[in-house]
Amino acid sequence: MSTPVATTKPAEPGTTLIEDSTCTFCGCVCDDIDITVKDNHIVDAKRACVLGKAWFYNHHADDRPSCLIEGQPASVEAGVERAARILTDAKYPIIYGLSDTTSEAQRVAVGIGDTIGGTVDTTTSVCHGPSGMAFQGVGEVTCTLGEIANRGDLIIFWGGNPAESHPRHFTKYSLMPKGMFVPNGRKDRTAVGVDVRKTKTAKAMDLFFQIKPRADFEALWTLRALAKGIDIDPEQVKSDTGIELARWQDLMDRMKAAKFGVILFGMGLTMTRGKHLNSEALLCLVRDMNAYTRFVAKPMRGHGNVTGADNVVTWQTGYPFGVNMSRGYPRFNPGEYTTSDTLARGEADAALLIACDPMANFSQPARERLMAIPYIALDPKDTPTTRAATVAFTTATYGINTPGTVYRMDDVPIFLRPAFPSSHPSDFDVLSAIQRRVTELKK
Amino acid sequence: MSERFILIPGRTSKQGCGVSEGKFDESYQHEINTLQVAPADMKRMGLANGDRVRVTTESGRQIDVAVAAATGDELPPGLLFIAYGDLSSRLMDGETHGSGMPTSKGFDVTMEKV
Numbered sequence: 001m002s003t004p005v006a007t008t009k010p011a012e013p014g015t016t017l018i019e020d021s022t023c024t025f026c027g028c029v030c031d032d033i034d035i036t037v038k039d040n041h042i043v044d045a046k047r048a049c050v051l052g053k054a055w056f057y058n059h060h061a062d063d064r065p066s067c068l069i070e071g072q073p074a075s076v077e078a079g080v081e082r083a084a085r086i087l088t089d090a091k092y093p094i095i096y097g098l099s100d101t102t103s104e105a106q107r108v109a110v111g112i113g114d115t116i117g118g119t120v121d122t123t124t125s126v127c128h129g130p131s132g133m134a135f136q137g138v139g140e141v142t143c144t145l146g147e148i149a150n151r152g153d154l155i156i157f158w159g160g161n162p163a164e165s166h167p168r169h170f171t172k173y174s175l176m177p178k179g180m181f182v183p184n185g186r187k188d189r190t191a192v193g194v195d196v197r198k199t200k201t202a203k204a205m206d207l208f209f210q211i212k213p214r215a216d217f218e219a220l221w222t223l224r225a226l227a228k229g230i231d232i233d234p235e236q237v238k239s240d241t242g243i244e245l246a247r248w249q250d251l252m253d254r255m256k257a258a259k260f261g262v263i264l265f266g267m268g269l270t271m272t273r274g275k276h277l278n279s280e281a282l283l284c285l286v287r288d289m290n291a292y293t294r295f296v297a298k299p300m301r302g303h304g305n306v307t308g309a310d311n312v313v314t315w316q317t318g319y320p321f322g323v324n325m326s327r328g329y330p331r332f333n334p335g336e337y338t339t340s341d342t343l344a345r346g347e348a349d350a351a352l353l354i355a356c357d358p359m360a361n362f363s364q365p366a367r368e369r370l371m372a373i374p375y376i377a378l379d380p381k382d383t384p385t386t387r388a389a390t391v392a393f394t395t396a397t398y399g400i401n402t403p404g405t406v407y408r409m410d411d412v413p414i415f416l417r418p419a420f421p422s423s424h425p426s427d428f429d430v431l432s433a434i435q436r437r438v439t440e441l442k443k
Numbered sequence: 444m445s446e447r448f449i450l451i452p453g454r455t456s457k458q459g460c461g462v463s464e465g466k467f468d469e470s471y472q473h474e475i476n477t478l479q480v481a482p483a484d485m486k487r488m489g490l491a492n493g494d495r496v497r498v499t500t501e502s503g504r505q506i507d508v509a510v511a512a513a514t515g516d517e518l519p520p521g522l523l524f525i526a527y528g529d530l531s532s533r534l535m536d537g538e539t540h541g542s543g544m545p546t547s548k549g550f551d552v553t554m555e556k557v
Contacts (some may be wrong), residue, residue, distance in 0.1 A: 025463065054460035081457045105508065125543040133542065165454040197524065198517050213522060214549045254523045269451075271547040275540070302454070322543055335541035344537025344545075360466060360529055364504065365537035383466055384529070 008182075014038055019418050023048055024057040024100070024399035026049075026303030028166050040420045042400070049167035057398040061381060066424045068392045076425055076433070079391045082439035083376040086390060089382045090350030090374075092326075093118040094340040097356030099127075099306035101378075102416070104307070104406025105427040106312040109354055112328045112435050115442055117326045119348075121442065122309040123356050124321040125338040127267065128299045130276035131283075132320045133334055134312065137276075138283040143296045144410045145172075147260075150179030151294075154258035156192040158282065159216060160266020163200035163282070169300070170204060172262070181259070192256060192417070194219065195268060207251070211243035219243070220281035226252040227288050261295040267302075304399070310405035321330035343369040351375035351435075354427060359384035378427050393430050396406035396422035444466065445555035446488065450523040451548050452531035459500065479513040480518025481520045487506075488556060497557045498523070502548050504534045505549055 015038045022031040023045075033052060035042035040061035045053050066131050067079035067136055074082075081242070087093045091305050095113045098106045099122055113120035124132060148155070158426050162169040168175055175186055182188035191206035194216075202208045218240040226249055227233050234245040241248070263286055269278040270325070282297060287297035301307050310320045317323045319332035322339075335341055342348040343366035350373055360383065377389035386392040396402045401422035405413050461471025478498065480490065490496070492511045494552055499505045509528055526529050534552070535545045 025459075050456055051459045051463075054463040058463040058465070121543075126547070143466055144541045161453065164456045165459065167456070173489070196516075196519075196522065197453075200521075210519065213451070213546075256552065270544060271544055272549040275542045275544050312487070334543035337459065338539065338543025340537065340543060340545050341538050357466070361527065361532055363535035363537045364533050381463075 009228060015043070015193050015199045018417060018419050021175075021419060022053060022399050023052040024406055024416070025051050026166050026304060027301030029170055029304060029305060029406055029408040029414050030168055030172060031414050034417055037155070037419050051167060056400070059400045061420070061423065064382070064394050066359065066394050068389075070390060076393070076430065078395055080430065080433040080437055083378065083391045083434050084441055085352050086350060086374045086376060087116050087118070088213060088438055088441045089111070090118075091351070092342070092348050093350045093401065094348040095120045095352045095354070096358065097123060097354040098309040099123040099303035100355035100398065101427040102307060102398050102402065103305065103308040103312050103413070104404045105398075105431055106309055108428060108431040108435050109352070110313055110316040111321070112352065112431065112438060115324050115438050117328065119322075119324045119326070119337050120313060120317070121323070121339040121342075122306065122313060122321045122335065124292040124306055124310055125307060125334065126340060126361070127302055127320055128270055128279075128432065129334060129338065130266075130270040131299045133197055133276040134279035134283050138280055138287060139284050140283060141290060141296050142298060142410075142414055143262075145174070145298075147296075148262050148298075149173050149177040151260040152179075152262045153182055153188055154190050154192070154254060154261040156194065156261070156263045157196040158202055158263055158265040159203070159272075161195070161197075161199040161201045162264070162266075162300060163204060164195065165266070166300060169264075174262070175204070184330075188257075192251065192254075200375065208249065209243050209251070212240075214273055215241045216269050216272065216278045217281050218283050219248075220278070223247050223252055223255075224281070224285050226267060226290055227256075227285065227292070233392065254341045255289060255295070256292045258293055258295075259287060261293060263295075264300050266300045277300055282344060292309065298410060304405040306360070307409050307411055308413075311407050311411065312441060345372070347426070351372050353377045353385060353389070353432070355379055357383045357385045359388055362404020378430055380424070395422050396424045396426045402426040402428070444513045445499075446484075447551040448484075448521055448523045448554050450525065450534070450552045452525050452527050453548065455526045456527040459527065471528075474526045476508060476530060477523065477525070478508045478510045479518060479524040480510050481518040481522065482512045483520045485512050485542070488554075490556060495557050496554050499553050500534050500536075500539050501552075502536055504536070506530045506533050523552070
C-alpha cells in the first residue's frame, strides 16, 4: 500500500511541523491539522477542536509494556500465541470493536473471523447499527460532506449534538463554509435543530424544535404526512410531539422551498425506543422529499473510522456488522450475532476486542459475561477493558503513529500522515500475527 | 420520596476529551459520575449540587450518583442527563429487541434523594 508522504518541515529547532495531518478522533476526520512534534510529543495542533487537541496532546510515546498476559508483562510473540490458542479453542469466538483502527487492520480482523468461524461485529451495532438496518429497508439518499458545504441551504440536525460531539462540523462542512451555491456561507443557510434537550447545538440554530422525549417517530411521520398534504389533527400532533402543527407546517414549507436540504441525524434516534424504525422514518421522509426538491440524509458517525468498519466488513462479507461465519459463509442477523446480544445471552465464550471499551460501555449482563470468559484486547490506552483482559496489547495509535486508511463519515477514504513512530506494534501488525497463527492452528 | 423522570445518557465535550486524556483520570471520572438535573427539579426536590440520589429503572437496575444543576434551560423539567460511561451502562438491560442495540437513551426511571 502506498502512503502519502507527510509534508514536513522544520519549525523551531528540535521540532517538526507536519502539515495537513489527520485527526481520527471523530467521524469528521479533519485532514487539515498542522501538528508540531517535539521529542515524540505533539506540542501544537493548529485548527484542531477541543476533542482533537485532547486526542493529539494525549497520545505520546510511553514505556508501558506492549503486551500483558493476565496482567503480567510478556513478549508480543507470547501474547500472540496465547491469543491464537484462546480463539481456536473457543466454540463461539467473537471479534468486536474496530472503529478506531485503520481499514487495513479491520480487513485482517475480518480474515481472522473467517478462519476461526467466528462472529465479526463492530461498534456500529451500538451506534448507527439501527440506521444500517433502515438503509437496507429504505435505501439512503446520500451525498458527501463537500456537497453539503457547497450546496446545502437547509440543514436539519436531528437527535444529535455536534457542537459537543463533532465540534468542527459546523465550520468545516455544514453551516459556515462559503460554497459554490451558498456563496455567503451561514447567511445562505437555514439551520434547524430537533432534539429533546436544548443543547449547545440548539443554540446555534435558526429554528429549534424541542420535541417530547421518545417522540421522534411521531414527529417524523407528522412531517411525512405534511409532505403529502394529508390533513392531520392539530391536537394530536401537539400531544404526540409537543410541538404545534403550525410549526411543523412551517418547517415542511421551508423543506419544500429548499434547493438542497440535508438531515444530519444522531443517536437520539437509534438509541431510543423504536431504534431502526426511527431511522427508517427519517430515511423515508428524506426519500419522500425528493419528489419536491433535492434532499439527503447522513448519520453523524462518532468514532474516527467507524464508517471504515462498515465499509470493510461489507466488502469482505456482504453485510455491515453482526456477521457470523461459523458455517463457513457469512450470515447477518442483528439481535442474534451482535455483540451486546452474544455476550448478554452468555453465548460468546472468547473475544478479540480491537479499539473498543465494552467494559465501560456495555450493559451490565454483557459486561458480566465478558468478565467470565477469556478475551484479548488491543488498545493504545489503558481502559477498563484492557485491565480485565487475559491478553492485552498496547498498540500504536492510528494516524499519530501508523499510516493507513480511514473513512470519513460520508464514506470518503482519507490516508493518514503519522507524526512519529511508536515503540508499540500497530493493530495491523498484531492482528496479522494472530491471523498467521490461527491459520496454522486450524490446519 | 421518589419521583419519575426520563433519563438521557449522551456525549459531552468533557467526556470526549476524557477518552483521550485517560478514563481513570479525575476529569473523565467526574464527568461520567455526575447526573444533570433541571434547576426547577433540583429546587422542588430540595437538591443541591453534590447531593447524592438513587436512580432506579423499571427493570430494577439502580445507581447512586451525585447531582449537578443543568446549565440554563438545557434540560426541561422531568428530564435527566448523564454523560456516557460506567454508571449509564449499569442502567442498560441486555435486551436489544432484535436490533443489536440495547435501549441506551430515554429510560423511565425514578429518582430519590439518599
